[in-house]
Amino acid sequence: MTGDPHKISFRNVSKVFGEGANAFTALKNLNLDIADGEIVTVVGPSGCxxxxxxxxxxxxxxxxxxxCLVDGHPVSGPGPDRGVIFQQYALFPWLTVRENVAFGLMLQGMDKQERNARADHYLELVGLGDFGDAYPKTLSGGMKQRCAIARAYAVNPSVLLMDEPFGALDALTRVRLQDQLLDTWSKDRRTVMFITHDVDEAVYIAHRVIVLAARPGRLQQIIDVDLPFPRTEDIRLSPEFTAIRNQVWRAVYHRDETAAA
Structure with a gap:
């Protein structure tokens, strides 16, 4: 036991790229705690x-x-406890959907029957149960991203790190995948850190929205999203959602909360 109650912790984290006159401070003195099973979204201007x-x-x-700590232990490199999902799907075109999802399990040495069974389980979870034998080229953008999510889930990480995973998708597919993500989260309650430029998305899926300010990147504000789960379309249209969305917008643009939206 480490005595740390938080799943992810940043302790006075700074990151500088380059040296001397070319040095750029990407993060400065970031302090942030993320609880086990919490969904946090991170927003802010480019370069924050x-x-x-x-x-x-x-x-x-x-x-x-x-x-930076995960489960109270300093992060020293990548690990199977953290699954990463980027905006680009990075699927292997020569592998089937099932083989893509099972790829990390193969690297772990799991036998073929077991890894295929686990891959099929997570494909069902993201609504791709009928596409295990298909190849990525036959999938839509949204389906490819669901495949990438299933691949991340298959290695059983306790933390999901998602960097604008729906950013390249059309608006309708994006909304559907937000609901899919929340439905999947409701079944296993993994910790999710989700990067986005979309304020509506940030509010809809999160327990808290983390707003960063740029130059240098630093914590601007933490905004609680006091909306019930499961989230529904009615919540998107509610005055409570609108009020929180406007609060996030003002924080992103460094406006006083009493200013007009």
Whole structure:
């Protein structure tokens, strides 16, 4: 036991790229705790360090100062406890959908029958149960992203790190995948850190919205989303949703909360 009640913690995290006159501070003194089973979305202007923060949790980027903890342990590199989903699907075109989902399990040494059974389970979970034998080229963009999500789930991470995973999709598909993500989360309650530029998306799926400010990247505001789960279309249209969305917009643009939306 580490005594740390948080799933993810940033402790005075700073990240500087480059040296001397070319140095750029992507993050400065970030302090943030994310609870086990919580969905947090991260928003802010370009250059505020959203993706840098996620890559630090993923172990893809080292901190320049401070420390990032997962389950109370310092992050020292990538690990199977953290699944990463990017905007680009990065599916292997020569593998079937099932084989793509099972790829990480194969690397772990799991036998073929077991990994295919697990892959099929997660394909069912994301609504692709009938497409295991299909190849990526036959899938729509939304289906490819669901395949990528199933692949991340298959290795059984306790943390999902999602960097604008729906950003390249049309509006209707994006809404459907937001609902799919929440439906999947309701079944296993994994911790989710979700990067987005879409304020409506940020509010709809999250327990809390983390707003970062740019130059240097730093914590601007944390906004609680006091809306019930499961989230529905009626919630999107509610005055409570609108009020929170407007609060996030004002925070992103550094406006006083009493200013007009």
């Amino acid at each position: 360090g959203k993706s840098t923060a996620m890559n630090i949790v993923a172990g893809l980027t080292e901190v320049s100062a401070g420390e």
